[in-house]
Amino acid sequence: MHLWPHWLALIVLTPLVGAALTPVVALIDRRTPTWWALSTMTVTSFAATMLVLRIFHEGPFSYVPGGWTAPYGIELHFDEFSAVVGVICLVGWLAVLFSSRYTDSLPEFARGRTPYYYTLLLLNCGGMIGFTVTGDLFNLFVFMEVLSLSGYALVAVGGERIAEMAAFKYLLMGAISSLLVLFAIGFLYGITGTLNIADVTARLHGFEGPTAPAAVALGMLVVGFATKAAVFPLHVWLPDAHAAAPSPVSAVLSGLVVKVGVIGMIRVYRIYYGSGMFDLTVLNLVLIWLGAISIVMGAFFAVFQDDVKLMLAYSTISNIGYIVMGLGLATTYGVIGASVHIFNHALIKATLFFAVGAIIYRTGYRTLTDLRGVGRAMPLTAVALSVGAISIVGIPPTAGFLCKWYIALGAFQADRPFFGFVLIFGALLIFIYYIRMVNAFYFREPVHAEVAEAKDAPVSMLLPTLVLASLCLIMGILGRVPLTFIEPGVARLLAPLGG
């Protein structure tokens, strides 16, 4: 059978089916779930590669399950933004690999239930993949719930009291945001009578009736997705949740799951830009400001953290700020920069969380003070961490640089130089943290014997970390590729329908 047209369906189904079967295969042997999860993610990654190759060749394409064509059937649609499945699969795959040893250090209750841990991880990835490739609004909501619910549970796996609290806070905020999104989808269905995204856009184009419901729907969607993306002031759930979760989970949550909110926003923007119903200037301005505040506030809090994982969590807020600001600028440069940063930040943040996770696994400590001198004890891990840190600051030639440059250019293009300043000063603040970290890891004397005697991370942790760290460099040097790749997608996003 020729699978070429069916990869799009397979990429959604594989992780979900794999997740469901993980507890079953666990009956065979204690180690089987790891291999099962790994092979599931391998198949998924292969599908993702095929899809990305295909979009390189022919541009956006759709899949119609069971031959039910849109707008009646559920449509899967793969466009340039969906190409983020590539990084979802990569990070997901590496997170599974990383977990194979990391699960030993989980608390007692979770160690006996590793099959369920893998189930949750696969469900989470499957949810994200489904979310990014679906062309249907209700489907979007369902996948969002799949990934959110598994996310809440994964945070709680961390096991300490703080993890339970963090998971609960995450659940509370997440549930409210899901509710808002669901209501908004209901509104849109009520107005247009369809759930297909392209179809909703087309029916709203030149819509004659009252516009208020559509406006309310827009507001609810943006707030809902902004909560998922942890944009200031809806970020309160993020630091604890991401810091308390097990490190491979933190990598997935921080690198990928928050991006779901942003991708959701892009989908919403496609509808409203395309329909041309409203002038989005005010909303964009709000987004720019919220993005700017997120950048500065996230970076500011990050600088004063002693706990490395908490610092990374705050830096995620800051980076989401960059993306949201880029979207709000609504200039070609800004949106291109933002879209590519979705991708690059996933790589960078996963590198950082993996490296920190490996260090915590080996030493048992997680604050800068305790980890003094770890750079000499675990040289390879620390190098990967440094590469990640340089990238997150945005120093050339690493992955973080070009996106931030483009977003800054976007700010000047939109004639808002002030936000160019904000962006660069945010980077400056993070840079200070990086200096503190390098200083502690390389130039201070160790305070704990465990740190001084620690060995480099085991292969199953070191390999994912180093692969991602080298990708941070490669994506920096080949920064042109994603920028040109996303360009038609951005052009389509910003253009009104039929014009």
Next chain:
Amino acid sequence: MEVVDIRPLLAPAMSFACAGMVFLFGRKTHWRRFWMLSAATIKMLIVLSMLPGSLQGVVYTFDLVDFTGGIGLGFRADALGMFFALVSSSLWVATTVYAIGYMREDEKRVRFFGFFALCVSTTVGIAFAENLLTFFLFYEMLTICTYPLVIHYETPEALSAGRAYLTYTLIGGAFVLVGTVMVHDATGTISLGHPGILDAGIGTGRLGFIFGLLVIGFATKAALMPLHGWLPRAMVAPTPVSALLHAVAVVKAGAFGIVRTVYNVFGVDLLDGLGFTLPLAALAAFTIITASVIAIFQDDLKRRLAYSTISQISYIVLAASMLTPFAATAAIVHFANQALAKITMFFVAGAIQRTTGKTNVHELAGIGHQMPWTMGAFTVASLSFIGMPLFAGFITKWYISLGALESGQWWFLLVMITSSLLNAAYFLPIVYLAFFKPARGAAAPMKEARPTLLVPTLVCAIWVIALGTTSEVAGMPFSLAEAAVRFVFRM
């Protein structure tokens, strides 16, 4: 004529590699010294190997990586860059020898020498940066690499000085970056390989904004008043570091940035019509006079030298903002003239401190009899700063004065004369004390500094005289400066 050549990249890269080796193998004294001296020598040799070509007008370029649409990392050794690289890399050899002698008993030598070697690699990177982004990258690296040197002794005072240093320079760096993005937004390029890339069509307001950002950003490192606060405080660092901060790398990097902004980003023609440089010149003149006055009242020798640096670096800024060929010559040659004279003085201050333990000016009575060679070198440097003919400083003052007359702004002449008098007022008393006042108590026997301290000092002093007397000799740095001026003014 432009030639693609890897040497502009190789110069910083090789010395980066050697600096890495210092970190890796620095625990053994002989290996540390070997790699440090290799870092300094290899770099100087690479720079020197490009000198004959440069003198004939060859520009070596190397594009390392092009990210997208004119954003990339590239290296380019033009006459101006060569001049700066030549000064910093040759002084580096002297400073390395001196530092080996000075830091002989110190504990954290690996960290010290590793970062020491990194610093000058980044300085050469700054000199050879082809575009503003590469410039910025090395400029920030310089900030980071000097920080561990400033806080070397880790006393509360040193740590607070280090924080002040980082705060000033990192914020300054952010200004430079914003300016760079705006230049890219306005022109689509950030290259430094042209005599000006901006044009008047961008609008005076935006041009003024860009000029302000870049100049403020660079002026923090060049310690232009009122952005000089970090420099005197950074005097807590070991003396070779002070020499590095003041004479070779850090303040010079800032001044070099301003020179690049004026000549390569804006271009003389554009700035001439805009008039942005007049406030800059006034600020520089103010800094020259004020810093000199403050210097007179400093009793700590190194602090006096620090204020003298603030004053002297503004000569470069003043000369650059006059926008005439003669003044441009002065701006460029002053990189060498100030560097050599000031490094001599810092070497002397360090040698006195290591040999006799004295750090204050009033303690120096009679020290000329104790350390005649050292104080002789100090005298040479003082005379150079005062602007005596036959010494390097004279050339600068002469050309700045010519430039002032050329531009019709005669009041700069007054600034020059006042500054000479003030220089005399704060340097000559030291010379007088050293040679003509008897030492308090019993006269100490003659006891010179150890050779590793004395030889670099004397070599630099001899260069001060050489630069002052050989400006018409072909192949000397002066002709490089003239080549740079010809490029800038499209002559």
